[in-house]
Each structure stands twice: as C-alpha cells, then as structure tokens.
Amino acid sequence: MLMNDNAIIHVENLHKWFGKLHVLKGVSFSVSPKEVMVLIGRSGSGKSTLLRCLNFLEEPTAGTISVAGDSITTAPGVKLDPKKILAIRLKMGMVFQEFNLFPHMTALGNVIEGLVTVKKMSQDEAIAMGEKYLSKVGLFEKRDVFPIRLSGGQKQRIAIARSLAMEPQVMLFDEPTSALDPELIGEVLDVMKQLAYEGTTMMIVTHEMSFANDVADRIIYVDHGEIVEQGEPEKIFNHPSDDRTRVFLRTFLHTDQSD
Amino acid sequence: MSVETQFPSDEPDIDPSMGEALQAHKNKVRLIHTAKIASVWIALVLILSIGLLQLRFDPGYVGEHYGFVMQGVLTTLGLSVASIAIATILALLGALGRLSHNSIAQGLAGFYVSLVRGTPLLIQIYIIYLGLPQIGTQLQSLGFAHLGKTLTLTAIQSGILALSLNYGAYMTEIFRAGIQSISHGQREAAISLGLTEWQTMRRVILPQAIRIIIPDIGNQFIAMQKDSALVSVMGVWEITYRANRFGRKDSKFMEMFILAAALYWILTIVSSWIEERLEKRLAHAYER
Ligand SMILES: Nc1ncnc2c1ncn2[C@@H]1O[C@H](COP(=O)(O)OP(=O)(O)O)[C@@H](O)[C@H]1O
Ligand SMILES: [Mg+2]
Numbered sequence: 001m002l003m004n005d006n007a008i009i010h011v012e013n014l015h016k017w018f019g020k021l022h023v024l025k026g027v028s029f030s031v032s033p034k035e036v037m038v039l040i041g042r043s044g045s046g047k048s049t050l051l052r053c054l055n056f057l058e059e060p061t062a063g064t065i066s067v068a069g070d071s072i073t074t075a076p077g078v079k080l081d082p083k084k085i086l087a088i089r090l091k092m093g094m095v096f097q098e099f100n101l102f103p104h105m106t107a108l109g110n111v112i113e114g115l116v117t118v119k120k121m122s123q124d125e126a127i128a129m130g131e132k133y134l135s136k137v138g139l140f141e142k143r144d145v146f147p148i149r150l151s152g153g154q155k156q157r158i159a160i161a162r163s164l165a166m167e168p169q170v171m172l173f174d175e176p177t178s179a180l181d182p183e184l185i186g187e188v189l190d191v192m193k194q195l196a197y198e199g200t201t202m203m204i205v206t207h208e209m210s211f212a213n214d215v216a217d218r219i220i221y222v223d224h225g226e227i228v229e230q231g232e233p234e235k236i237f238n239h240p241s242d243d244r245t246r247v248f249l250r251t252f253l254h255t256d257q258s259d
Numbered sequence: 260m261s262v263e264t265q266f267p268s269d270e271p272d273i274d275p276s277m278g279e280a281l282q283a284h285k286n287k288v289r290l291i292h293t294a295k296i297a298s299v300w301i302a303l304v305l306i307l308s309i310g311l312l313q314l315r316f317d318p319g320y321v322g323e324h325y326g327f328v329m330q331g332v333l334t335t336l337g338l339s340v341a342s343i344a345i346a347t348i349l350a351l352l353g354a355l356g357r358l359s360h361n362s363i364a365q366g367l368a369g370f371y372v373s374l375v376r377g378t379p380l381l382i383q384i385y386i387i388y389l390g391l392p393q394i395g396t397q398l399q400s401l402g403f404a405h406l407g408k409t410l411t412l413t414a415i416q417s418g419i420l421a422l423s424l425n426y427g428a429y430m431t432e433i434f435r436a437g438i439q440s441i442s443h444g445q446r447e448a449a450i451s452l453g454l455t456e457w458q459t460m461r462r463v464i465l466p467q468a469i470r471i472i473i474p475d476i477g478n479q480f481i482a483m484q485k486d487s488a489l490v491s492v493m494g495v496w497e498i499t500y501r502a503n504r505f506g507r508k509d510s511k512f513m514e515m516f517i518l519a520a521a522l523y524w525i526l527t528i529v530s531s532w533i534e535e536r537l538e539k540r541l542a543h544a545y546e547r
Contacts, residue, residue, distance in 0.1 A: 057447050082455075090453045100448035104466050104544050114452035117462055146544040159448075166452060 014063035093163030153184030342422035349427025354434035375428035418490035477534030
C-alpha cells in the first residue's frame with residue numbers, strides 16, 4: 001500500500017452496502033498532492049460508488065475519509081455532521097458522466113452558481129472568476145449561451161469549468177467522456193491533460209486506456225468493490241501481477257471500449 | 260398544382276424554392292383549418308342565441324343589469340388571485356413536506372392532502388364560515404377571547420381560506436410531481452458544488468420544476484375561478500351571487516346565469532392566454 005504523510009486524500013477501510021449488496025469492501029488508499037490517479041475496472045465494480053462516497057453523494061456505510069485536513073469517520077448508526085460534509089465537498093470538485101449542467105442557466109450562470117450561492121461572492125467578482133474559468137476551458141465565447149445550444153463536449157468542458165471555479169483541492173471525474181460522441185471525446189481529454197500538466201490533483205474513472213496511460217501517475221484496478229492492484233501505468237498495462245487485472249485488460253482492450 | 264407532384268424526390272439536385280412552396284402550402288392548409296373551426300364556434304353561438312330568443316330569452320334584461328353582475332368580476336378575480344397565491348405557497352410547503360425525510364413533515368403534509376382532497380369544497384366552506392365561529396364562541400366562553408374572535412371570519416376571508424386550503428392540497432401533488440421530474444443529476448451537481456439542500460431546491464430544482472408545472476398551475480387557476488362561484492353561498496358579492504340575486508327577484512334566471520357563465524368563460528379564456536405567454540417566456544432557455 002502506498003501511504004504517505006502528506007497525502008491530500010486518505011481513505012481507510014471504506015465500506016458501502018446498498019441494502020444487502022456489499023459494493024465497497026474495505027477500500028483503503030491515499031492520494032498525494034498533484035497526483036493523477038486513474039481508476040479502472042469493469043462496469044458495476046464500484047468505481048462510481050467509490051468516488052461518490054468521497055464527497056458524500058453516497059453516504060459510506062463505514063470507514064474514514066480524510067481530505068486536506070478534514071476527516072470523517074463513520075460506521076452504521078453514526079449521524080454525520082453536515083458542516084463537516086460540506087467542508088469536504090468544498091475541497092473536491094466533481095464532474096459527472098452526464099454533465100448535469102443547469103439547463104435554466106447560461107454557461108456563465110452555471111460556472112458562477114457555486115461562487116455566488118455558496119461562496120457568497122459579489123456578482124462582479126464571481127463573473128470575473130467565471131470568465132477566467134470559461135476561458136481556461138476555451139469557451140469564453142459561449143458565456144451567454146444556454147446548455148441546450150452546446151455540444152456534449154462543450155457541456156462537459158463547462159461542467160469542468162464550473163467545478164474548477166470553486167477552486168477545489170482535488171478534482172473527481174466519473175467517466176467524463178462516456179456519454180460523448182467519439183469525435184467530441186478529444187476536446188474534453190485535452191482539458192483534463194492540461195489540468196494534469198498544471199499539477200491538479202485528480203481522481204479519474206475512465207475507460208480511455210491510452211489517455212490513462214498518458215496522464216496517470218498511478219492506476220488502480222477495482223474489482224467487486226476491492227482494489228485488486230495498483231501501480232504506475234507501465235506496470236499495470238504491461239506487467240499486471242494479478243490474474244483478474246490481466247483478464248480485464250485483455251478482454252477490455254479487445255472489445256468495444258464503451259461501458 | 261398538387262403537393263404530391265412537388266414533393267422532393269431522392270434526386271440530389273432539389274429546387275431550393277420547393278421548400279418555400281411547401282411551407283406556403285402548409286400555412287394555407289393551416290389557415291383554412293383554423294377558419295373552419297372558427298365557423299363552427301360562430302355557428303354554435305348563433306344557433307344557441309336564436310334558440311334562446313325564440314324561447315323568450317330577454318336580452319334587454321341582460322342589457323339593463325349586466326353592469327351589476329360585471330361589478331362581481333373584480334371580486335371573483337380578487338378572490339381567485341389571492342387564493343391561488345396562498346395555495347401556491349401551501350402547495351410548495353406541502354410538496355417539500357411530502358418529499359422530506361422528516362417523518363413529522365411527511366405526516367403533516369400527507370394528512371393535509373388526504374383530508375382536504377377527501378372532502379367537498381362546499382363542506383370546507385361551511386366549516387370555515389359557519390363551523391369555526393361556533394368553536395370561537397366556545398373558546399371565548401372558556402376565556403380565550405382573542406383566539407375565539409379570530410376564528411370568526413368574514414365571508415371573503417372564509418372564501419379565500421377555503422379555496423387556498425383546497426387548491427393547496429391538489430397543487431401539492433402537482434408540485435411534488437414537478438420536483439420529482441427533475442433528474443437526480445441536477446441535485447447531485449448542485450450538492451457537489453457545496454449548495455445546501457435548501458439552496459439546491461431554491462436555485463436549481465424549483466426553477467426547473469415550476470417551468471414544467473406552469474400549465475398545471477394555470478389549469479388550477481382557471482378551475483379556481485369557476486369554483487370561486489361556491490363562495491356565493493356565503494353572500495360574497497361575486498359574479499354568481501349577483502347574477503342569482505337579480506335572476507331570483509325577477510325570475511330571469513336564464514338571462515342572469517347565461518351572463519354569469521359568459522363572464523366566467525371570458526375570464527378563463529384571458530387566463531389561458533396569459534398562461535401561454537408566461538409559458539413561452541419561461542421556455543426561453545430551452546430553445547435551440
Ligand atoms: N443507488 C444504488 N442503489 C443500489 N445499488 C446501487 C446503487 N448505485 C450503485 N449500485 C450498485 O452498486 C454496484 C456498483 O455500482 P457502481 O459504483 O456504479 O459501479 P461502476 O461505476 O464501477 O460501474 C453495482 O452493482 C450497482 O448496481
Ligand atoms: Mg460508474
């Protein structure tokens with residue numbers, strides 16, 4: 001297990017049950033600042049649940065989650081403190097497969113929503129900040145456009161800008177390109193590569209293996225709610241030590257890459 | 260020239276003016292269709308009018324007294340607008356209650372909806388107008404003078420309260436369905452930005468839900484304008500009460516009630532028109 005003292009995320013013995021279904025079976029790992037960690041694994045293995053537990057979109061059943069100095073330990077029956085959950089959420093940005101842009105707000109409106117409503121910034125400050133992040137994803141000119149007029153790739157880039165504008169310490173991506181037409185995947189991956197290059201700490205669930213190979217500092221293979229194997233892309237892709245990883249990669253790389 | 264011969268074939272070179280010609284033809288067909296429908300309406304109104312005139316319907320009487328009945332339009336409108344406003348607030352609270360994880364809020368909201376939807380509006384009006392003062396008197400004799408007095412409501416107050424409570428219950432279900440129709444991802448995106456549950460509701464869910472339910476709210480408003488006729492039983496001087504007063508005195512029921520019916524009809528037509536405008540305005544963000 002890779003452990004270090006200056007980890008920005010530290011997860012210890014995380015369990016999640018959905019009713020009788022044991023989806024995360026005692027997962028532990030750490031993420032260092034500026035690290036790009038990519039989670040791979042077959043559909044239903046618990047990757048999304050793992051990300052969603054980190055910012056408490058799903059309430060973990062048991063375990064400890066620490067993010068940049070805030071820590072929550074839970075167990076069945078424990079009532080969580082909403083303030084602590086909020087503190088952790090503010091340290092993480094989340095990007096979803098389905099973008100989830102707010103359709104009643106313009107691109108800029110989407111990006112400044114958190115700044116105005118959560119961070120209580122003034123309109124002017126928020127707009128300046130929002131424009132900065134729209135430019136960052138290359139969509140400044142879509143400032144006043146409503147989501148319905150944007151392509152999938154543009155929507156996802158706006159969604160990324162919306163998360164980035166909150167200036168979180170970690171970005172979580174749950175299959176950010178899986179809902180996109182093939183020709184639109186590249187523009188989103190390019191934005192993510194740029195973020196990786198700038199040293200953004202990221203946890204990414206993806207099936208884009210060559211992208212993973214390019215940006216990941218570490219790859220984690222998840223199977224049936226457990227971390228089966230982890231290591232540098234070189235090792236995981238070329239010399240996986242676990243049979244399950246090997247089988248997954250072999251079948252995966254030789255079949256359709258869609259989930 | 261028939262449309263079929265003009266219809267674009269699979270040939271690669273299509274005359275660009277063909278699209279315009281097709282569109283013009285379509286518009287013409289639509290216009291004729293609308294004109295035919297309008298003629299049916301006019302014919303029906305004419306037939307009914309002639310029939311009534313043959314049966315000694317007295318338009319002169321309507322002419323003399325329409326002003327008196329018209330004065331009730333403002334009362335009817337006032338009652339309906341005040342009641343729909345309060346009902347909307349009740350419905351929002353009701354829906355939040357029904358969707359809440361809090362068992363007390365859920366219980367309260369469920370009880371409210373069930374009780375109000377399970378009883379006739381007329382009975383609710385009687386209970387509020389005639390029943391409550393009875394309890395008020397009792398309370399007054401027990402020493403709760405102030406509380407007792409507030410339970411004695413004027414006819415207008417009773418009408419607004421009854422209509423608000425009644426429509427609030429029906430609209431609770433409309434709001435609930437509207438809120439539930441917004442995809443879960445919207446809530447998740449808002450929550451992960453750090454919005455609280457209430458901020459998420461106010462900033463993200465409700466604006467989208469309200470756009471969806473505006474037509475239903477409009478329908479409720481129209482239904483309420485007509486149901487407000489029931490408050491005439493308390494002697495509120497709205498359209499129905501005024502029509503009834505004269506109709507009874509001079510045995511001109513048909514004249515007065517047809518006038519009243521026409522006034523309600525016009526009110527509802529205007530209301531639907533306003534609702535459609537509002538719907539279009541709110542659709543702005545969703546137009547490609
Ligand atoms: N809200 C939920 N309720 C019940 N079961 C769920 C829920 N979310 C996910 N699951 C189940 O948990 C397992 C892991 O799902 P998920 O984390 O989405 O996997 P992945 O993202 O790796 O495809 C699956 O069996 C899925 O059906
Ligand atoms: Mg998933």
